Amino acid sequence: MQKRISELEKENEDLVEKLKIKDSLEFENNAYWITKEDKKEGPFCTCCWDDDKKTIRMQPNNHPAYYSCPKCENKSVKIYPERSCPPVKQFKPTHY
Numbered sequence: 569m570q571k572r573i574s575e576l577e578k579e580n581e582d583l584v585e586k587l588k589i590k591d592s593l594e595f596e597n598n599a600y601w602i603t604k605e606d607k608k609e610g611p612f613c614t615c616c617w618d619d620d621k622k623t624i625r626m627q628p629n630n631h632p633a634y635y636s637c638p639k640c641e642n643k644s645v646k647i648y649p650e651r652s653c654p655p656v657k658q659f660k661p662t663h664y
Contacts, residue, residue: 586621593617598645599626599635611647613637 593600599611600623616624616639626635629644633651636643 589623590621597647597649599647611635611645613640613642614645615640615642 601610635647
């Protein structure tokens with residue numbers, strides 16, 4: 569009986585934590601963000617939160633505006649629309 573009570577207490581703690589996260593999540597620019605003490609944290613994957621209630625931090629892609637999720641492989645989500653492609657280095661052929 570004590571083991572079951574302990575399991576239920578843990579489950580309750582997990583649910584309370586998820587409710588706190590849910591209340592602090594903001595959807596913006598194709599991702600979730602959490603604001604803590606006037607500081608924005610994220611971006612977090614929308615697929616992982618919507619499906620599994622997990623806040624998985626997205627990682628930068630090869631382009632400065634795009635991020636992807638390492639867990640669910642939610643690829644090439646445009647997070648920062650104001651960022652543009654870095655200038656492409658022009659190849660200059662050398663003549664021999």
